[in-house]
Amino acid sequence: xxxxxxxxxxxxxxxxxxxxxxxxxxxxxxxxxxxxxxxxxxxxxxxxxxxxxxxxxxxxxxxxxxxxxxxxxxxxxxxxxxxxxxxxxxxxxxxxxxxxxxxxxxxxxxxxxxxxxxxxxxxxxxxxxxxxxxxxxxxxxxxxxxxxxxxxxxxxxxxxxxxxxxxxxxxxxxxxxxxxxxxxxxxxxxxxxxxxxxxxxxxxxxxxxxxxxxxxxxxxxxxxxxxxxxxxxxxxxxxxxxxxxxxxxxxxxxxxxxxxxxxxxxxxxxxxxxxxxxxxxxxxxxxxxxxxxxxxxxxxxxxxxxxxxxxxxxxxxxxxxxxxxxxxxxxxxxxxxxxxxxxxxxxxxxxxxxxxxxxxxxxxxxxxxxxxxxxxxxxxxxxxxxxxxxxxxxxxxxxxxxxxxxxxxxxxxxxxxxxxxxxxxxxxxxxxxxxxxxxxxxxxxxxxxxxxxxxxxxxxxxxxxxxxxxxxxxxxxxxxxxxxxxxxxxxxxxxxxxxxxxxxxxxxxxxxxxxxxxxxxxxxxxxxxxxxxxxxxxxxxxxxxxxxxxxxxxxxxxxxxxxxxxxxxxxxxxxxxxxxxxxxxxxxxxxxxxxxxxxxxxxxxxxxxxxxxxxxxxxxxxxxxxxxxxxxxxxxxxxxxxxxxxxxxxxxxxxxxxxxxxxxxxxxxxxxxxxxxxxxxxxxxxxxxxxxxxxxxxxxxxxxxxxxxxxxxxxxxxxxxxxxxxxxxxxxxxxxxxxxxxxxxxxxxxxxxxxxxxxxxxxxxxxxxxxxxxxxxxxxxxxxxxxxxxxxxx
Amino acid sequence: xxxxxxxxxxxxxxxxxxxxxxxxxxxxxxxxxxxxxxxxxxxxxxxxxxxxxxxxxxxxxxxxxxxxxxxxxxxxxxxxxxxxxxxxxxxxxxxxxxxxxxxxxxxxxxxxxxxxxxxxxxxxxxxxxxxxxxxxxxxxxxxxxxxxxxxxxxxxxxxx
Numbered sequence: 001x002x003x004x005x006x007x008x009x010x011x012x013x014x015x016x017x018x019x020x021x022x023x024x025x026x027x028x029x030x031x032x033x034x035x036x037x038x039x040x041x042x043x044x045x046x047x048x049x050x051x052x053x054x055x056x057x058x059x060x061x062x063x064x065x066x067x068x069x070x071x072x073x074x075x076x077x078x079x080x081x082x083x084x085x086x087x088x089x090x091x092x093x094x095x096x097x098x099x100x101x102x103x104x105x106x107x108x109x110x111x112x113x114x115x116x117x118x119x120x121x122x123x124x125x126x127x128x129x130x131x132x133x134x135x136x137x138x139x140x141x142x143x144x145x146x147x148x149x150x151x152x153x154x155x156x157x158x159x160x161x162x163x164x165x166x167x168x169x170x171x172x173x174x175x176x177x178x179x180x181x182x183x184x185x186x187x188x189x190x191x192x193x194x195x196x197x198x199x200x201x202x203x204x205x206x207x208x209x210x211x212x213x214x215x216x217x218x219x220x221x222x223x224x225x226x227x228x229x230x231x232x233x234x235x236x237x238x239x240x241x242x243x244x245x246x247x248x249x250x251x252x253x254x255x256x257x258x259x260x261x262x263x264x265x266x267x268x269x270x271x272x273x274x275x276x277x278x279x280x281x282x283x284x285x286x287x288x289x290x291x292x293x294x295x296x297x298x299x300x301x302x303x304x305x306x307x308x309x310x311x312x313x314x315x316x317x318x319x320x321x322x323x324x325x326x327x328x329x330x331x332x333x334x335x336x337x338x339x340x341x342x343x344x345x346x347x348x349x350x351x352x353x354x355x356x357x358x359x360x361x362x363x364x365x366x367x368x369x370x371x372x373x374x375x376x377x378x379x380x381x382x383x384x385x386x387x388x389x390x391x392x393x394x395x396x397x398x399x400x401x402x403x404x405x406x407x408x409x410x411x412x413x414x415x416x417x418x419x420x421x422x423x424x425x426x427x428x429x430x431x432x433x434x435x436x437x438x439x440x441x442x443x444x445x446x447x448x449x450x451x452x453x454x455x456x457x458x459x460x461x462x463x464x465x466x467x468x469x470x471x472x473x474x475x476x477x478x479x480x481x482x483x484x485x486x487x488x489x490x491x492x493x494x495x496x497x498x499x500x501x502x503x504x505x506x507x508x509x510x511x512x513x514x515x516x517x518x519x520x521x522x523x524x525x526x527x528x529x530x531x532x533x534x535x536x537x538x539x540x541x542x543x544x545x546x547x548x549x550x551x552x553x554x555x556x557x558x559x560x561x562x563x564x565x566x567x568x569x570x571x572x573x574x575x576x577x578x579x580x581x582x583x584x585x586x587x588x589x590x591x592x593x594x595x596x597x598x599x600x601x602x603x604x605x606x607x608x609x610x611x612x613x614x615x616x617x618x619x620x621x622x623x624x625x626x627x628x629x630x631x632x633x634x635x636x637x638x639x640x641x642x643x644x645x646x647x648x649x650x651x652x653x654x655x656x657x658x659x660x661x662x663x664x665x666x667x668x669x670x671x672x673x674x675x676x677x678x679x680x681x682x683x684x685x686x687x688x689x690x691x692x693x694x695x696x697x698x699x700x701x702x703x704x705x706x707x708x709x710x711x712x713x714x715x716x717x718x719x720x721x722x723x724x725x726x727x728x729x730x731x732x733x734x735x736x737x738x739x740x741x742x743x744x745x746x747x748x749x750x751x752x753x754x755x756x757x758x759x760x761x762x763x764x765x766x767x768x769x770x771x772x773x774x775x776x777x778x779x780x781x782x783x784x785x786x787x788x789x790x791x792x793x794x
Numbered sequence: 795x796x797x798x799x800x801x802x803x804x805x806x807x808x809x810x811x812x813x814x815x816x817x818x819x820x821x822x823x824x825x826x827x828x829x830x831x832x833x834x835x836x837x838x839x840x841x842x843x844x845x846x847x848x849x850x851x852x853x854x855x856x857x858x859x860x861x862x863x864x865x866x867x868x869x870x871x872x873x874x875x876x877x878x879x880x881x882x883x884x885x886x887x888x889x890x891x892x893x894x895x896x897x898x899x900x901x902x903x904x905x906x907x908x909x910x911x912x913x914x915x916x917x918x919x920x921x922x923x924x925x926x927x928x929x930x931x932x933x934x935x936x937x938x939x940x941x942x943x944x945x946x947x948x949x950x951x952x953x954x
Contacts (some may be wrong), residue, residue, distance in 0.1 A: 027900055037831035203932050255895070509896055684935045710839055711841035712841055717935075721927075722923070
């Protein structure tokens with residue numbers, strides 16, 4: 001690999017090393033501070049009465065004896081707070097789109113089971129929950145179309161009358177003449193693929209604490225969010241407060257995976273109530289509330305047809321996608337986020353001329369879908385990678401070979417896909433080759449064949465994908481979305497003690513950014529890592545920041561850190577040059593020491609800072625500058641990140657349980673800041689991908705009622721069901737981005753479901769089974785096998 | 795429902811006497827009455843293990859235990875395992891192996907592992923994974939946690 005910046009490469013670096021995390025001591029000793037750990041004086045607690053109806057008009061609400069419960073302070077429905085806020089509107093310029101207004105409590109009617117209707121405020125959560133039991137809501141049930149297919153019908157009952165339709169998103173991406181390509185192809189494979197609804201399920205539930213400062217007439221929201229800047233901006237406009245009187249702080253946050261990356265009803269609610277009651281108000285969801293009402297994910301049906309020539313070269317892909325976006329278009333991302341990404345990314349990392357992808361997003365009486373780690377790409381990769389294997393099977397070609405023939409090669413970058421995505425230099429081919437070498441693919445095939453000869457159901461599956469990460473201002477997640485996701489700002493200052501404070505708009509919630517950004521700043525500034533405090537997760541830190549999502553924080557935060565540290569370093573060296581009476585270019589800084597190359601004379605950062613700030617007249621006033629800087633970074637296009645996953649599975653013929661015997665990942669995330677952290681991100685994301693492939697499923701019945709409202713019903717991977725994950729890092733150069741970092745927080749969720757689905761299909765290939773729905777639970781597998789055996793007997 | 799009882803219990807070596815509602819959960823007692831917020835609550839139905847503490851030496855779900863059931867008990871929580879400047883051995887191993895990310899499930903894992911190391915051989919990875927299977931972590935995929943426990947079990951040697 002070539003050097004990224006020669007002046008930087010000369011020094012011993014922290015970037016690239018397995019540095020232990022600075023976050024850990026507090027989190028390991030119970031000294032972390034999550035929202036529910038805070039209890040300001042006078043704190044009130046909110047409990048929420050939620051809709052038990054999927055679609056109904058609220059006729060009346062009877063609070064009964066609820067006020068008589070000791071400790072109850074107030075009870076609110078939508079009418080009681082109607083004048084206290086404006087709804088949030090997730091706007092978009094998409095044609096035919098309707099932006100559903102988003103409110104703290106349901107107004108007039110309810111649109112999903114779990115939607116907040118009444119809020120009880122009490123001195124304790126226990127008292128608030130007691131009061132909920134005494135409140136009854138009289139509903140007039142309205143007709144429902146629970147499934148997306150029913151809801152998309154012309155005569156379906158409307159969830160939002162003002163929209164005039166349930167189909168509020170409709171887009172088509174096309175290039176070339178796909179119909180002709182399919183008609184003329186040697187081989188055509190098709191399928192109807194579905195990843196069912198899932199929930200992000202972070203370990204910390206959604207938690208919000210709002211405090212109203214009567215003196216300043218200002219609001220502070222402590223929120224378990226990963227987008228404090230976005231929440232701050234929208235609350236300011238909903239509550240009609242200027243930005244200097246709204247502050248959103250995300251303290252330690254117990255994971256999100258997207259579930260805490262949108263505006264929530266209860267998040268608005270506590271703010272409205274804190275201002276109204278002039279007391280601190282806290283809402284902490286319990287697990288059932290999160291499983292019921294946190295934003296959910298996936299839930300598209302993808303009908304797709306792939307045309308391939310006799311040599312296995314891809315000719316064209318035609319797809320029709322329908323996405324169930326739930327009852328509201330989520331703020332700020334809109335309901336287009338998940339289903340439109342499916343169609344954008346469906347052509348995958350492959351060279352293919354002809355493409356047409358049509359997508360519709362349909363309102364249904366379920367919680368809104370929102371961002372979930374991987375956004376759209378787990379589903380698109382699942383469909384495309386299944387088609388690749390189906391085509392290979394028809395051609396009698398090895399799955400690795402058909403991928404090798406079609407993955408975009410190094411000479412072809414930048415490559416524009418049929419949907420318009422531009423893949424820039426990334427190690428597409430190297431990841432495929434790398435993973436095959438890592439596991440000794442030919443030997444693995446022999447192992448599989450030997451097992452198969454014994455009658456065992458053992459299979460191998462590959463999945464290749466690419467994703468856009470660290471996206472800059474050139475690309476909007478959805479057209480006309482009301483926020484800018486393309487820039488990040490860093491603000492660095494050195495104080496009179498020589499301590500360095502670096503503040504960001506990003507918001508770490510498990511990624512270890514306090515460690516990785518300190519590595520970057522220490523390298524660039526030349527100070528000691530232990531002298532740096534990284535601040536993040538607070539809307540007041542920088543003028544504009546959005547948060548941490550979409551694998552952006554290493555790319556954008558790292559870029560902003562680098563640019564800003566260079567500005568501050570220049571000021572430090574300029575002051576030192578004057579103090580030491582040497583030319584500035586004779587100076588270098590490392591480990592907190594500034595050294596003159598010619599004389600070996602040194603000063604510490606602390607000495608320079610003391611001279612600048614505390615010693616009057618030491619530096620002439622016209623030359624003296626504060627040791628501060630603030631720069632923003634916009635990678636404009638962003639980066640591409642590529643990977644190939646490989647899974648080997650065995651299906652138990654008695655229980656139909658799938659065991660993952662081996663799992664390997666070869667991935668290119670560019671220059672690695674901290675290998676320990678990158679490995680951890682891959683492990684965790686792959687675990688969620690395995691969960692999506694085998695276990696995790698949110699089930700609503702035909703009446704719109706949730707059937708998976710506990711962790712005994714909604715299953716996630718546990719230690720005894722997870723395999724050891726083997727990882728190969730391919731650090732491909734990325735010359736156009738500061739630092740050479742590619743984002744990598746999401747990737748594992750994208751490749752794993754497809755790799756497992758391909759492996760299970762391979763294991764059951766003797767029966768001719770092609771997995772088309774995930775999770776492939778024992779129940780689904782049993783039915784597939786029964787059906788295959790039934791048809792075999794015919 | 796509002797019945798109160800006075801309980802006395804020892805937590806991390808300190809003895810507390812408090813009047814509590816009969817229905818108060820031990821997890822809420824620790825967190826909200828005593829300010830020991832290191833113990834976390836992840837599901838309140840006993841599945842996730844985030845609230846795990848040691849009660850009379852064995853791991854227990856504090857979200858499925860009433861405070862009054864702990865009357866007379868000896869409780870250990872994450873706050874008793876070590877300090878930021880002086881991490882206990884299990885905490886150190888977690889840090890060295892990057893066994894935590896968001897940190898929310900971590901106190902429960904640390905308490906479970908403390909119990910398992912005292913009472914179980916943990917000779918194989920399968921045994922370690924089985925021992926950890928009552929705690930959910932959503933960030934790490936468990937691999938680095940298994941690495942930490944493997945090292946701790948080796949260091950401890952066979953149970954005597």
